[in-house]
Amino acid sequence: MSERLQVRRTAKLFVGGAFPRSESGRSYEVTAADGGFLANAALASRKDARDAVVAARKAFPGWSGATAYNRGQILYRVAELLEGRAAQFIDEVAAAEGVDLDHATAQVDAAIDRWVWYAGWSDKIAMVAGSANPVAGPYFNFSVPEPTGVVAVLAPQGSSLLGMVSVVAPAIVSGNTAVVVACEARPLPAVSLGEVLATSDVPAGVVNVLTGRTAELAPILAGHMDVNAIDLCGAPAEQVPELERLAAENVKRVVRPPREGEPDWTAEPSPRRMLALTETKTVWHPQGV
């Protein structure tokens, strides 16, 4: 009896809910930590990045207008589907990061739990970050946090799945839509995460995943006039000043990379990353009869 030949997956981009190849026709070789060939991933171009921003902008009114309860359920649904495909992700993380299965399992478990953690935040952000303001006059006055808009996220370069989830979930839970540049050398767990998101009731365009060269895609997104914020977590250190300068062109909100290199993503997150991608809106109305 001959051994069955495995059907390999083509690793594609995830843009606007679809899985296109790079319009440039380019790809790059992804290898395992031990150097073996894993796949050819799409090498996203300027056009792909711009298409992803268009998709994210298109998705913004619907996603930001959805109820917090609805967004919470959808993020929880991501955790459900990820749990069901845990075995695949464990294999992919182990291959990509060169860690043993126990370590990879811990990473995938933490990534699933991270979605659950952020799912629970959706209807609590406004309670924690909002306020009723006792102004000195006959007015009703309140403040609420709102999503910033389209967020570019440069995923961390070390932790291929947990790191990415730890920067994407806080961006979208409040109603932002995201264009994510996956971990450059280890993009396959991100590609698979895109496939999970596509089947988790996350509306098309809410998360868009680009694979390719971070240093090539980052300036395009940092300088894009329809991107409202950028998380520089996975940016090459020497490129950060240039990216911040480009971001100033439309006064983007910038989340700087961690001071001490990539943090321990398994630690309990703080709500700061989520709140850094929100805006406070204050509403006034007179009181009277």
Place this chain on the structure above:
Amino acid sequence: MTETTTPDLVTPTWDYAPAPEARDIVRLSSSYGLFIDGAFVDTLDGGALKTVNPATEEVLAEVAEAGAKDIDRAVAAARRAFTEVWGPMPGRERAKYLYRIARLIQERAREFAVLESLDNGKPIRESRDVDVPLAAAHFFHHAGWADKLAHAGYGPDPRPLGVAAQVIPWNFPLLMAAWKIAPALATGNTVVLKPAETTPLSALLLAEVVQQAELPPGVVNIVTGAGETGAALVGHPDVDKVAFTGSTEVGKAIQRQIAGTRKKLTLELGGKAANVVFDDAPIDQAVEGIVNGIFFNQGHVCCAGSRLLVQESVETEVLERLKARLATLRLGDPLDKNTDIGAINSAQQLAKITELAASGEQEGAQRWSPESCVLPERGYWFAPTVFTGVAQSHRIAREEIFGPVLSVLSFRTPQEALDKANNTPFGLSAGVWTEKGSRILWMAQRLRAGVVWANTFNRFDPTSPFGGYKESGFGREGGRQGLAAYLDLEVDA
């Protein structure tokens, strides 16, 4: 009254006699030094600037223009005060200093108001009733935060950043100084503040108040100067925090300047706010709101309601009543208690407003100003102006004019109003006028602006967070949310 006619006994009109506020309460020096480390000192390597009364073009005083060495000295004083005194001081003690400052401003309110109107050109009614009381309130509110930061929602022991470099504009000189200094001090930072080059005097009077409050030397330093001084301060390597209020153009330059540093930045920049009037709005109240929205402080307000969006079915009525109301506005001596519209702050700003208004005519909009409005001969003045027939593509509908110029556009449906209101790179404020509560909330949720005034406009309070979306900047001033601008809340994981 110029000539005697038959008196109208049903709706009599009255002429106002001049009612000037006495200016002798203000004692001006001929020249002012820099306020560094608790004392007024001469500049080491800078120059001098003259500040004028924009209503008369009279030179009020000469102030120092701080140079790089002065900035070094001021930042060093602030650093020393942060490390040795202000940082280690318990919050409850910091609080009492801030309460003292609030009380001193209240005690010297009249002096501040007159000085502000002299240097800025704004009507005494506004400096007396808005700027100065709000500045005092800002210190009073933030004083109470100094020993309650652990309960503000930023963790059990939120830490200050260190030395804050603060650059403020000329439209609300004292109030903007209060908005910057009060939260910085309450959270335990020390400050180097640069007032605007055309309005340095109230900040220097505030320095006197700081001395009277016996605030430890170096906690607040005030360095006067122009753009170069500001850039030197923002770029100083020992500054941990930069806060700027001013134009979007300069805000972007500052964001570029500090790129690659770890300085925390908050920006409060320009705006092009839509003031949306629906057909069911209380028209008389809306007209008052439109007037307050764009003619308050001569329109020198970043959140001014400079685009009036009025529903087509009431456009004619709203414009008629608006023009009738504008004909009653009194433009003139800022120190006159009856004055509604004061002087434009500087010749440079007047030129900018004049140029943009001319572009409105060139691009085909119809220009109107009340015939009754007579401009004084000396000083910088601009009559309240309304443009109708404005298209979204016109410069007067897109660019911040920062003057008493209103651009009127119309709409038919709520969705169209919303789309037009949001069709701008700015996002500081917006107004909505309607009697329908559900429509207010529908609009308020969808307007991409940091402050939404519904059936009111241009209200401010120290408990109420203020700041922009998009190119109007980031960070908030006021309230619990405003504290974040001065706390170390770097995103770690």
